[in-house]
Amino acid sequence: MTTQRKTYHHGSLRQALIDAALAIAREDGVDQVTVREAGKRAGVSSGAPFRHFPTKTALMTAVAEEAMRRFRARISVELDKAERLDPLSRFRALGIAYLRWVIDNPTHFEIISMRRAIDFDASETLVGLNEEIRNLMVRMLEDARAAGQLRKADIEGVPLQARALVYGLARMWIDGQFAQWGGAEKAESLMQQSLDDFLALLAK
Amino acid sequence: MTTQRKTYHHGSLRQALIDAALAIAREDGVDQVTVREAGKRAGVSSGAPFRHFPTKTALMTAVAEEAMRRFRARISVELDKAERLDPLSRFRALGIAYLRWVIDNPTHFEIISMRRAIDFDASETLVGLNEEIRNLMVRMLEDARAAGQLRKADIEGVPLQARALVYGLARMWIDGQFAQWGGAEKAESLMQQSLDDFLALLAK
DNA sequence: GATTTATGTAAGTAGTGATTACATAATCTG
DNA sequence: CAGATTATGTAATCACTACTTACATAAATC
Numbered sequence: 001m002t003t004q005r006k007t008y009h010h011g012s013l014r015q016a017l018i019d020a021a022l023a024i025a026r027e028d029g030v031d032q033v034t035v036r037e038a039g040k041r042a043g044v045s046s047g048a049p050f051r052h053f054p055t056k057t058a059l060m061t062a063v064a065e066e067a068m069r070r071f072r073a074r075i076s077v078e079l080d081k082a083e084r085l086d087p088l089s090r091f092r093a094l095g096i097a098y099l100r101w102v103i104d105n106p107t108h109f110e111i112i113s114m115r116r117a118i119d120f121d122a123s124e125t126l127v128g129l130n131e132e133i134r135n136l137m138v139r140m141l142e143d144a145r146a147a148g149q150l151r152k153a154d155i156e157g158v159p160l161q162a163r164a165l166v167y168g169l170a171r172m173w174i175d176g177q178f179a180q181w182g183g184a185e186k187a188e189s190l191m192q193q194s195l196d197d198f199l200a201l202l203a204k
Numbered sequence: 205m206t207t208q209r210k211t212y213h214h215g216s217l218r219q220a221l222i223d224a225a226l227a228i229a230r231e232d233g234v235d236q237v238t239v240r241e242a243g244k245r246a247g248v249s250s251g252a253p254f255r256h257f258p259t260k261t262a263l264m265t266a267v268a269e270e271a272m273r274r275f276r277a278r279i280s281v282e283l284d285k286a287e288r289l290d291p292l293s294r295f296r297a298l299g300i301a302y303l304r305w306v307i308d309n310p311t312h313f314e315i316i317s318m319r320r321a322i323d324f325d326a327s328e329t330l331v332g333l334n335e336e337i338r339n340l341m342v343r344m345l346e347d348a349r350a351a352g353q354l355r356k357a358d359i360e361g362v363p364l365q366a367r368a369l370v371y372g373l374a375r376m377w378i379d380g381q382f383a384q385w386g387g388a389e390k391a392e393s394l395m396q397q398s399l400d401d402f403l404a405l406l407a408k
Numbered sequence: 409g410a411t412t413t414a415t416g417t418a419a420g421t422a423g424t425g426a427t428t429a430c431a432t433a434a435t436c437t438g
Numbered sequence: 439c440a441g442a443t444t445a446t447g448t449a450a451t452c453a454c455t456a457c458t459t460a461c462a463t464a465a466a467t468c
Contacts, residue, residue, distance in 0.1 A: 009433055009446055045448050115380045157401040164398060168372020176319045194368060197361040201405040213415060213464060249417050
């Protein structure tokens with residue numbers, strides 16, 4: 001990286017730092033992200049980043065926001081593809097899009113869910129997008145029930161159950177609990193199977 | 205803490221450091237644990253811990269082992285209480301014991317599942333105890349099937365599903381995703397409900 | 409009782425987040 | 439358009455961290 005700079009001022013240092021942090025996280029892991037290294041990659045001194053982010057937490061929060069936007073965008077794309085399907089199948093598509101993004105971007109998902117290392121609750125973006133994804137999940141389940149796809153009429157606890165299942169699979173991947181069962185492809189098929197099994201339990 | 209010491213040698217510094225680290229984690233959070241502070245609480249200099257643990261990771265691994273032993277012990281106690289119940293109820297007891305321990309010891313569970321910050325795979329204790337808990341889960345599900353308690357005969361994917369659900373609920377608690385729904389009691393009842401809903405889907 | 413070994417101390421290294429005083433470029437204003 | 443103002447960079451520094459090294463002291467062993 002280490003972008004060469006002809007002017008004294010960078011021009012778009014803020015975004016460059018976010019991109020650098022995302023790249024470091026992807027290449028070397030989340031805990032290898034340092035303010036200095038992000039600055040270095042952007043071609044700037046070690047103190048410069050602090051003009052744009054008062055603390056490392058503020059930088060990481062902005063990084064999480066960027067990651068969350070990409071996560072949300074990916075889900076939208078996949079849901080659009082599934083637009084003509086029945087509610088339960090769309091719910092499945094959402095779950096699979098979620099899990100695939102996590103497999104493809106483990107460190108970025110890690111940053112999003114690192115709620116103690118970022119100011120999650122203070123970020124409208126993070127809270128809002130998170131809420132959007134949750135709402136999508138709930139709405140699809142309600143649609144599935146309305147369409148008579150479910151075994152039981154009471155879906156009171158199902159959304160939490162579904163979230164816990166997907167989040168659990170995602171975190172198990174992040175935390176290296178699928179390592180013994182092979183690579184990303186194997187993990188993906190296991191996750192997909194698990195999701196399908198769950199849907200089979202719910203469905204008529 | 206800052207144990208006073210009359211002899212030059214501590215006598216049991218290794219264990220004192222592990223206990224100190226657990227206490228710091230519980231009181232101030234996992235990332236507040238430093239080798240220096242653990243040494244300080246044990247009443248020794250900042251370099252002394254390195255005689256017992258070559259790296260911070262080694263200390264944290266030992267801490268995780270201690271936490272895992274306590275976790276395992278708690279599960280044993282609760283399972284003993286449920287000894288006379290049917291398999292599915294014992295499975296439920298295991299899940300609830302798991303989740304209650306996490307609620308009572310969030311930072312300790314966090315350390316156990318921090319697989320990048322500890323040498324999980326290099327620790328026979330961690331790998332072994334983890335495997336024991338997983339085997340308990342699987343065995344009880346098989347017993348439940350054998351006892352004709354389940355709707356479907358095929359339980360192929362159920363253990364993973366169950367693990368993901370419980371692990372997901374646990375991590376959601378750790379990651380602060382239950383915060384908006386009130387304190388530990390509320391979270392516990394939500395988790396319990398979620399587990400019961402899942403069992404209801406499985407059961408005949 | 410002398411020697412060896414285990415375990416502590418003290419001081420120092422390099423890397424981190426963060427702050428400060430200062431320098432330079434972009435922008436605003438008359 | 440020129441001078442003042444403001445935004446944004448640099449360099450030096452601080453406190454803290456994991457970790458190392460040289461040395462001191464107690465315990466264990468012969």
